[in-house]
Amino acid sequence: MPDALIAGVHEFPERKTAKSVLEIQALSARAALADAGLSPQDVDGYFTVAGNPGVGPLATVDYLNLTPRYVDGTTIGGSSFVAHVNHAAAAIAEGRCRVALITYGSTSRSSGIAVGTRERIAGEYVDQFEGLYGISTVGLYALVAGRHMHVYGTTSAQLAEVAVACRRHAGLNPLALYREPITVEDVLKSPMISSPLHLLDCCVITDGGGAVVVVHPDVARDLRKPPVRILGSAEAVAHAQAGHRDYLTTAAAQTGPRALAEASVSHDEIDMAMIYDSFTITVLMTLEDLGFCKKGEGGAFVSGGRLGLGGELPINTDGGGLSSNHPGMRGIFLVVEAVKQLRGECGERQVKDCRTALVHGTGGTLGTRHSGATLVLGRA
Amino acid sequence: MAEYAKPLPEITAESRPFWEGCKRHQFLVQRCRACGARQHYPRGICAACWSDDLEWLPSAGRGTVYAFTVTYRTQARGFRDELPYVLAYVELEEGVQVLTNLVGGEPATLRIGMPVRVTFEDVSADVSIPRFTPA
Numbered sequence: 001m002p003d004a005l006i007a008g009v010h011e012f013p014e015r016k017t018a019k020s021v022l023e024i025q026a027l028s029a030r031a032a033l034a035d036a037g038l039s040p041q042d043v044d045g046y047f048t049v050a051g052n053p054g055v056g057p058l059a060t061v062d063y064l065n066l067t068p069r070y071v072d073g074t075t076i077g078g079s080s081f082v083a084h085v086n087h088a089a090a091a092i093a094e095g096r097c098r099v100a101l102i103t104y105g106s107t108s109r110s111s112g113i114a115v116g117t118r119e120r121i122a123g124e125y126v127d128q129f130e131g132l133y134g135i136s137t138v139g140l141y142a143l144v145a146g147r148h149m150h151v152y153g154t155t156s157a158q159l160a161e162v163a164v165a166c167r168r169h170a171g172l173n174p175l176a177l178y179r180e181p182i183t184v185e186d187v188l189k190s191p192m193i194s195s196p197l198h199l200l201d202c203c204v205i206t207d208g209g210g211a212v213v214v215v216h217p218d219v220a221r222d223l224r225k226p227p228v229r230i231l232g233s234a235e236a237v238a239h240a241q242a243g244h245r246d247y248l249t250t251a252a253a254q255t256g257p258r259a260l261a262e263a264s265v266s267h268d269e270i271d272m273a274m275i276y277d278s279f280t281i282t283v284l285m286t287l288e289d290l291g292f293c294k295k296g297e298g299g300a301f302v303s304g305g306r307l308g309l310g311g312e313l314p315i316n317t318d319g320g321g322l323s324s325n326h327p328g329m330r331g332i333f334l335v336v337e338a339v340k341q342l343r344g345e346c347g348e349r350q351v352k353d354c355r356t357a358l359v360h361g362t363g364g365t366l367g368t369r370h371s372g373a374t375l376v377l378g379r380a
Numbered sequence: 381m382a383e384y385a386k387p388l389p390e391i392t393a394e395s396r397p398f399w400e401g402c403k404r405h406q407f408l409v410q411r412c413r414a415c416g417a418r419q420h421y422p423r424g425i426c427a428a429c430w431s432d433d434l435e436w437l438p439s440a441g442r443g444t445v446y447a448f449t450v451t452y453r454t455q456a457r458g459f460r461d462e463l464p465y466v467l468a469y470v471e472l473e474e475g476v477q478v479l480t481n482l483v484g485g486e487p488a489t490l491r492i493g494m495p496v497r498v499t500f501e502d503v504s505a506d507v508s509i510p511r512f513t514p515a
């Protein structure tokens with residue numbers, strides 16, 4: 001892996017805000033740079049997604065009055081910000097920038113955007129074949145969940161275990177949207193949205209944002225906090241393959257082995273994982289494909305408290321998208337929480353002696369086309 | 381004919397033969413003359429070998445359910461008034477998966493693997509929408 005480190009992170013604390021998408025990013029960028037001990041003048045690389053707002057990074061660099069010598073607007077869904085860390089590390093290793101700033105902001109909740117159930121049409125060629133049938137984000141994950149149940153015997157109660165673990169962690173995160181504990185029964189009794197996914201199998205809708213600062217090792221040397229090392233990273237896509245797809249395999253099956261091999265880290269060395277939880281099924285299938293258990297055994301793997309703090313593989317210690325925040329794209333929060341865990345800054349929800357963390361972002365939908373991005377991060 | 385409230389396809393030169401097939405109540409699958417691969421959705425090149433020498437094969441319109449979900453809540457245009465409805469992947473006998481709706485069957489009776497056949501809804505003078513129904 002190219003030599004680069006994560007030096008600063010920030011999560012915008014509000015879940016519903018009167019601030020704009022640009023203000024959220026400005027405040028997050030300022031806080032992440034302060035966290036690193038850097039200033040806006042130090043930034044020479046900038047990364048964000050399209051539509052955040054505008055065609056890509058241009059609207060944000062204008063607003064922030066930045067003039068980076070390296071820009072990247074990679075937009076591959078919610079995983080984008082995980083990929084940005086990978087791209088920033090590569091750019092730094094090539095000498096194209098030294099201080100890379102990644103930002104995100106969204107006002108999905110205050111704008112009343114029904115992220116999961118709105119019509120999922122992107123203005124693309126493929127809409128004329130897919131967009132006619134009442135597709136929504138939740139529906140396109142539910143298709144895959146139903147097939148996973150059919151092929152492997154996975155149950156709704158097993159999916160619910162993921163939501164229960166995330167909610168338990170949310171209870172330890174003062175910023176989380178929902179903090180009251182829930183049970184498997186609560187998930188099963190919540191309204192069915194798109195079978196087999198219930199309301200509590202689905203992520204919340206919030207406003208939010210954040211920022212991450214990736215730096216060259218020379219820069220990292222003088223900073224206030226010990227930086228976090230990027231040990232391995234990988235990206236991949238998966239799509240319909242012209243009508244010949246095995247929808248039970250996600251992009252994580254490609255990225256997991258590559259990122260872990262690059263890091264020379266084995267599964268049992270991972271102390272905690274931040275797994276994109278748009279829906280409970282996303283987590284279950286991602287864990288299988290990353291190789292934490294065999295394909296088809298995800299239902300048993302996520303059960304019995306394994307994913308909770310104190311369990312074998314604590315995930316989403318901030319409460320995840322299922323309970324803490326999900327403004328439409330969650331990738332940046334995966335990185336922020338993993339970095340805080342590795343620095344030992346998580347208070348009540350701290351994973352004991354957390355040395356190595358895995359981050360996996362999923363963007364798009366498992367039922368049509370999606371991206372996956374994995375990072376393996378280590379304590380300095 | 382009542383006003384059709386759901387989305388309509390934006391037909392382009394590339395996709396016109398497919399939609400003209402639907403108008404005739406034929407589901408067309410593309411086949412590559414160079415490598416023999418079959419594909420859906422249709423496009424200007426073969427997804428397997430990138431040849432642009434493609435032909436249109438009339439499907440028998442039969443297949444099996446690969447995956448389905450019964451949707452109870454949606455913001456999708458035209459579907460809010462028809463809840464619950466069924467979104468599905470059907471695997472055609474010709475070997476390609478098709479994203480579609482399952483219609484005409486009680487949601488509780490639907491199963492992955494069950495046989496289905498294509499049915500067309502004539503929604504305007506130019507457009508017929510393919511869906512699938514238990515065979």
Ligand SMILES: [Zn+2]
Pocket residue numbers: 412413414415416417426427428429430431
């Ligand atoms: Zn071909």
